[in-house]
Amino acid sequence: MAHVLIRMRWTLLRNSLRGERVYGFATGVVVGVVLAAGTIVVAVLWPSALPVTLAVWLMGWVFGPIFTGGGNETLRPEYFTMIPVTPRRMAAGLLAGAFAGPAPLISLVAFLSMAVYGWRHGFVATLVGLVAAALTLITMVLLSRIVVAAFGLFIRSRVAAVAAAVVTGTLLALAGNGWALVVALGAAQEPTWAELLVRLLPSGWGIAAIEASWPVGLGILAANGLVVALLWMAWAALLDRRVASAARGGVPARRGRPRPFPMVPGARAVAAKELRAWSRDLTRIHLLAVAFSYAVVFVLLPVSLGWWGMAPFAGVIAIVMAAGVSANLYATDGTALWLTLMTPGAERKDVHGRQLAWLLTVGPAAVLLSVAGTAAGGQAWAWPWVLSLLPATLGGAAGLVVLIAVTSLIPATDPHKRGGNPLSTGADESAETGLAWLMLIAVPTTALPATAVVLIQPWAGVPVGVATGALCAWWFGRIACKRLESNGTELLNLMKHGSAPSRAAGGDKASAPDLPRAHKIAIALCYSIAWLPLFPQGLVPLLFKVLGVTDRVWFLALHLPEGWQWPMIIFMISLGLLMYGYAILLPMRYQPAEGEQQDRSVRQPAGT
Structure with missing residues (x-):
């Protein structure tokens, strides 16, 4: 069953890559590969920062489904309700299907940094790092799937929807303004608690196994394997509850008699x-x-x-x-x-x-x-x-x-x-x-x-x-x-x-602008990174200058001499606006006029 779901997942992914999605998909893959390569570079040049880097990957797998409103499930469990298989077998098949995609492969490349880190401790530690990379990937994918399943079961009322939204909003705010909390907690003065935390997370178990003696390291890997089995059984139980529960289409249950609709014009x-x-x-x-x-x-x-x-x-x-x-x-x-x-x-x-x-x-x-x-x-x-x-x-x-x-x-x-x-x-x-x-x-x-x-x-x-x-x-x-x-x-x-x-007859494009491939890739990149110069490097330092805030934090303009700060702020804002303007206005320029489309359809020979 697993190989059938893997083929189904690849087929759905391949058939969904049409039009603009191809370039968005390509941009995401390129960014992911760059981040994975950066993780390996961290293992080579700054090995002490590797546990924190792997913890960031863990946060992406766990909280990514929350940011996307419960996760984008290509293979939904509801599709296979009528198949006579046990929940655990279905969970195993869906887990195999979850690995059929670019995200797990890119994550596996990033987790190979554990083997690079283990090379510093000898050949045995390198082998431990390879095993730890595979176990870490399986653990993170299972955690992500459990979050998706629990998310769908939990969000059944207004209170639950608001509770999940508070978590999402808080995480987004921390991503944008969390530096203030780090400074307030004095992370530079007493970082031991943070180091202990990142090593206790599942992303840090592989590092702990590499650094320990080989009997202790094997014990950590065995414990990680046991955790994988427990997570798989938990996911199977959640899937069973999910497909058995009646979906209400996102409408919470009503209590009492419905109120009459007001008759107003x-x-x-x-x-x-x-x-x-x-x-x-x-x-x-x-x-x-x-x-x-x-x-x-x-x-x-x-x-x-x-x-x-x-x-x-x-x-x-x-x-x-x-x-x-x-x-x-x-x-x-x-x-x-x-x-x-x-x-x-x-x-x-x-x-x-x-x-x-x-x-x-x-x-x-x-x-x-x-x-x-x-x-x-x-x-x-x-x-x-x-x-x-x-x-x-x-x-x-x-x-x-x-x-x-x-x-x-x-x-x-x-x-x-x-x-x-x-x-x-x-x-x-x-x-x-x-x-x-x-x-x-x-x-x-x-x-x-x-x-x-x-x-x-x-x-x-x-x-x-x-x-x-x-x-x-x-x-x-x-x-x-x-x-x-x-x-x-x-x-x-x-x-x-x-x-x-495309049109039903003739195959001519209806309304989508026929952009050159280079422009499509450039538009995808502009949408992906234009917020960096506009907001954190432009508007936020502008607000700091207007309000008289002296903290420079990580804003480039505030680290420059006084005479260069305002020009850099204006440059960053202009750069962000130009990138968004390019991404928005260029497709309009290539959009054929309505008369041109009609002339093109008239000139199209019949039967071609």
């Missing part, structure tokens, strides 16, 4: 429907909780150093993150769009109702966070900034959410057809990540006029922020209405059948 009816979706759909609850938990933890981490300068902007950060996770708003409803399209003149009311519901869902909580953060830290200077940026970003996000949702929709599974994991929408995760990054750039851009006015005259930025927010909400919403009215049928077809790479 127009956009208010759509808003009432959307508010119920925001409070009942586990996917929306989870994503919204991720945004707010990230904002809270992100601004509180510098408080560990006694600096409250970021606390007033918790609401603004929450708005930007909420817009990022809501960028694919229409896809969360699936093919239910046909109800709107079958009602004459309902498109405009649908867009405005979704905007109103999003504002009512995100706005009050964001205002509360901003007021609480400003008052708790005693940051009186921040009131003009808060009162200016809040309405600007809130209005800009309300307009951009619906605009991006109807212009860059990514097909997802209908809510009632979701599998055992209610948070897995079935959408292309890389494409959704690209939309989220686009929103993280576009929403702050709408606040630039208010920011410029605040720098000149602080309180004058408040009316500018209110005006720009209202203008963006109205203007972007108006464009979204026209787009939905003119392309609603195409959107419904996209949600129902997915994107078609």
Whole structure:
């Protein structure tokens, strides 16, 4: 059975690599190989840092499924419910199938650094390192699968969805602002506890076996093998529970009688429907909780150093993150769009109702966070900034959410057809990540006029922020209405059948721009690394300079002489914007005009 699942996994992977996914897949493989090679370099040049490096790989395998909403399972256990096999045999087959992919192979290359590390201790230690590399890979893959299985079983209520979101948001915040916590804990003064921790993790067992005498090393390897057997049995038990439980499509169980739907006309009816979706759909609850938990933890981490300068902007950060996770708003409803399209003149009311519901869902909580953060830290200077940026970003996000949702929709599974994991929408995760990054750039851009006015005259930025927010909400919403009215049928077809790479007759590309291969690879790389110069090396040091923060940490511009800091900050921001502009605008340049497409189809000979 194992070889059948391995072949099935390779076949699904091969057939899914079509169009733009090829270049995203290639970029991921290249980045993974570079990281694996870097791990081996660490084993050669800095062997004392190898346990920490392997711990990072462990965190990627364990928390990666959480970041992706429960993991992208190519072979779902629900597909094999009718096969008459025991859960343990099914778990063994799925485990073998899990190794059929580039990620385990790349990880195995990285874990060969244990053998390189063992070469320093002799030939026997090198053999121990080879065995430890294989056991570590199996352990990490099993831990990842257990996280996916437990994730799907655990997320069955609103409370569980919020709890998982808090973990996700906290980890994301630590990845972006965790340096403050490291400095506060004084890691440089007393690092022994950290060294002990990374060696106690499963990623450090191989290092411990290499460094110990050969009887103790064999005992550690045997214990690791026993742990692998226990993890396999635990995964089998979780799979049995998962396929036996009835999937509710991501909708939590109701208690009591359902409330009657309010009989209100127009956009208010759509808003009432959307508010119920925001409070009942586990996917929306989870994503919204991720945004707010990230904002809270992100601004509180510098408080560990006694600096409250970021606390007033918790609401603004929450708005930007909420817009990022809501960028694919229409896809969360699936093919239910046909109800709107079958009602004459309902498109405009649908867009405005979704905007109103999003504002009512995100706005009050964001205002509360901003007021609480400003008052708790005693940051009186921040009131003009808060009162200016809040309405600007809130209005800009309300307009951009619906605009991006109807212009860059990514097909997802209908809510009632979701599998055992209610948070897995079935959408292309890389494409959704690209939309989220686009929103993280576009929403702050709408606040630039208010920011410029605040720098000149602080309180004058408040009316500018209110005006720009209202203008963006109205203007972007108006464009979204026209787009939905003119392309609603195409959107419904996209949600129902997915994107078609070619026409049914003639084979000519329908709408995807025919980019040269070099440009496609460059676009994928730009989306992957453009955030580095823009955010951590550009916008964050700019904020540090404006607020007078003297800590240089790892920001390149702040390590330069005083006269070169602002030019470097401007260069980094410009570089990030140029990379995103190249990735977004270049496909538009290669997009053939509608008339050219029609002429091409007319000139196409019949039967060719």
